[in-house]
Amino acid sequence: MRRFAIAVGLCLLALSLAAAPITIRVDASEAPSNVLHAHLNIPASPGPLALFYAKWIPGEHGPTGPIVGLSGLRFSANGSTIAWQRDPVEMYEFHVDVPPGANAIDVDLDYLLPPPGTNFTAGASASPRLAVLSWNTVLLYPQTSSSDALQYEPTLRIPSNWKYATALETLTGGGDIRFETVSLTTLIDSPVQMGANLKKLDIPNGTGLRHTINLASESAFALETPSDFVSRYSRLVDEATALFGANHYRHYDWLFTLSNQVEHFGLEHHESSDDRTNENAITDEEARKWVSTLLAHEFVHSWNGKYRRPAGLAVSSYEKPMTGELLWVYEGLTNYLGELLPYRSGLLSAEEFRDLVAANAAQMTEHVGRTWRPLIDTAVAAQVLYGSGNVGVSQRRSVDFYPEGSLLWLDVDMTIRSLTAGKRSLDDFCRAFYGGSSGHAEMRPYTFDDLVNALNSVAAYDWRSFLNQRLTSMSPTPPLGGIENAGWRLVYNDQPNLAIQHGEHAHKSIDLNDSLGFAVRDTGSVGDVIPNSPAARAGIATGSRIIAVNGRKFSSDALRDVIKASPTSTTPIELIVEAGEFYTTARIAYTGGIRYPHLERVTGKPDLLEVLGRPLARTSALKK
Numbered sequence: 001m002r003r004f005a006i007a008v009g010l011c012l013l014a015l016s017l018a019a020a021p022i023t024i025r026v027d028a029s030e031a032p033s034n035v036l037h038a039h040l041n042i043p044a045s046p047g048p049l050a051l052f053y054a055k056w057i058p059g060e061h062g063p064t065g066p067i068v069g070l071s072g073l074r075f076s077a078n079g080s081t082i083a084w085q086r087d088p089v090e091m092y093e094f095h096v097d098v099p100p101g102a103n104a105i106d107v108d109l110d111y112l113l114p115p116p117g118t119n120f121t122a123g124a125s126a127s128p129r130l131a132v133l134s135w136n137t138v139l140l141y142p143q144t145s146s147s148d149a150l151q152y153e154p155t156l157r158i159p160s161n162w163k164y165a166t167a168l169e170t171l172t173g174g175g176d177i178r179f180e181t182v183s184l185t186t187l188i189d190s191p192v193q194m195g196a197n198l199k200k201l202d203i204p205n206g207t208g209l210r211h212t213i214n215l216a217s218e219s220a221f222a223l224e225t226p227s228d229f230v231s232r233y234s235r236l237v238d239e240a241t242a243l244f245g246a247n248h249y250r251h252y253d254w255l256f257t258l259s260n261q262v263e264h265f266g267l268e269h270h271e272s273s274d275d276r277t278n279e280n281a282i283t284d285e286e287a288r289k290w291v292s293t294l295l296a297h298e299f300v301h302s303w304n305g306k307y308r309r310p311a312g313l314a315v316s317s318y319e320k321p322m323t324g325e326l327l328w329v330y331e332g333l334t335n336y337l338g339e340l341l342p343y344r345s346g347l348l349s350a351e352e353f354r355d356l357v358a359a360n361a362a363q364m365t366e367h368v369g370r371t372w373r374p375l376i377d378t379a380v381a382a383q384v385l386y387g388s389g390n391v392g393v394s395q396r397r398s399v400d401f402y403p404e405g406s407l408l409w410l411d412v413d414m415t416i417r418s419l420t421a422g423k424r425s426l427d428d429f430c431r432a433f434y435g436g437s438s439g440h441a442e443m444r445p446y447t448f449d450d451l452v453n454a455l456n457s458v459a460a461y462d463w464r465s466f467l468n469q470r471l472t473s474m475s476p477t478p479p480l481g482g483i484e485n486a487g488w489r490l491v492y493n494d495q496p497n498l499a500i501q502h503g504e505h506a507h508k509s510i511d512l513n514d515s516l517g518f519a520v521r522d523t524g525s526v527g528d529v530i531p532n533s534p535a536a537r538a539g540i541a542t543g544s545r546i547i548a549v550n551g552r553k554f555s556s557d558a559l560r561d562v563i564k565a566s567p568t569s570t571t572p573i574e575l576i577v578e579a580g581e582f583y584t585t586a587r588i589a590y591t592g593g594i595r596y597p598h599l600e601r602v603t604g605k606p607d608l609l610e611v612l613g614r615p616l617a618r619t620s621a622l623k624k
């Protein structure tokens with residue numbers, strides 16, 4: 001009852017103060033020491049006041065606001081300290097009494113930047129040479145009918161001699177950088193990347209809007225881009241624009257951080273993305289090729305996720321729970337387009353794109369948990385699955401709406417092409433659903449019905465049944481109709497899959513999921529063992545460590561060679577395995593050789609993957 005009464009009172013208060021901006025001053029000069037300081041001045045009237053630390057973080061699809069990092073919290077009014085209490089039920093809510101005569105309260109707080117090991121923006125975000133500021137980590141906000149209605153005036157101090165990049169407009173630079181006044185929605189949607197080594201690459205394109213790839217790293221060497229780097233990303237911008245037909249931003253910034261000391265992930269925003277990966281992601285040719293799928297994925301989200309957002313994820317403020325039942329669209333279609341656009345842009349070859357599709361199909365086949373957990377439940381349960389880790393992933397499944405989403409949307413794409421004799425495709429759906437007017441950020445929620453109606457307007461069909469069948473299926477086989485209708489089939493052979501091979505190099509591991517039934521690090525550490533695989537039947541457990549292979553000290557090469565020789569071997573593969581404090585000898589009866597997934601042409605059927613990969617845009621790179 002008490003919380004309800006407060007909520008109603010504050011709602012009215014928030015409305016009456018809608019025009020009064022909150023000031024926020026963040027001091028990031030000690031980011032290299034892993035602490036951020038913030039001071040806020042929040043207009044308020046005398047009486048009870050509830051303030052919130054952001055809990056449900058857009059793009060993270062869960063209650064992941066890093067409340068454990070909030071420290072040094074102090075409230076005051078007119079220079080006098082005010083007592084505060086945390087809500088006993090909602091850990092992200094704080095209660096104070098604003099004293100008589102006060103028209104604002106001051107809030108001081110610190111945010112303790114964490115070491116590596118936590119997901120997304122709650123994870124490591126700083127090193128001695130760089131940092132990424134997510135504003136939600138350093139602010140509180142009063143109850144509001146909509147985060148759009150709260151205005152913030154942000155100021156930021158960064159370490160001396162560092163540079164910065166953000167989608168926010170700068171009003172004045174210098175020691176304290178003053179940014180434009182924006183809504184709470186836009187502030188939380190506009191992280192700031194900063195660092196001693198920061199390089200801005202303007203990407204020429206045909207939209208008339210500024211697109212910039214901002215690179216930050218511990219070393220200047222990591223930022224050295226090859227001569228064709230910019231022109232390739234020009235093509236990506238033009239391909240995305242040609243696909244969607246409009247750009248829902250004033251300008252677009254990739255905040256691309258190359259560091260082994262921060263968490264690795266991508267997080268989408270309307271006018272920017274927070275993209276963090278290995279320090280060598282550009283200087284290593286193979287890594288540079290595959291990182292295009294990260295930059296394309298987050299870019300696609302500006303349309304699919306930010307502009308059009310599932311109603312269950314389009315909550316009005318950060319204390320309101322999100323529901324993820326349409327994440328197979330939000331993330332699944334983005335995964336598909338984030339793989340397709342690099343192909344259309346020449347960032348990936350046709351073979352690399354096909355190997356990506358094959359890797360998705362193989363991984364979803366390996367996730368045998370698909371016989372108890374339908375795809376739709378991976379979306380509904382996303383908020384618990386993101387942090388679920390690798391152990392048990394094949395039996396439990398994980399956020400499978402990404403890779404299976406790619407298969408599903410390829411299936412949709414090929415079905416539209418089939419229904420319309422090649423006259424229409426998913427491109428037409430993208431233009432209809434994600435187009436509109438350009439040059440400003442807005443958000444339009446949608447429902448499952450809206451999606452079905454939009455697909456029907458492209459090609460009349462029973463899309464509701466088509467989608468529901470795939471979302472609720474508990475077949476051991478993932479949806480392969482898109483591959484087959486494109487004139488290809490999934491096969492396994494001993495040739496390296498280029499996408500999987502990149503993963504092996506990046507993670508210093510070998511992927512034996514389609515042979516013995518696990519991946520293993522160069523250290524011998526065994527990843528998730530697939531139930532009923534040859535390794536599982538031999539008693540090898542997830543998390544154990546291989547010591548020896550056929551009597552010889554373990555190395556990745558030794559194990560790979562033994563598996564390659566298995567078709568002509570007359571004896572089982574013998575592994576000495578360390579599990580906890582015990583050593584055992586496992587004998588694996590396996591003669592299948594090394595196996596990787598690929599796509600193989602079906603003779604007599606047209607190659608629609610080649611058609612799919614044709615560029616839509618006349619690129620500005622070519623025009624120049």
Ligand SMILES: [Zn+2]
Pocket residue numbers: 268297301330331334
């Ligand atoms: Zn995504």
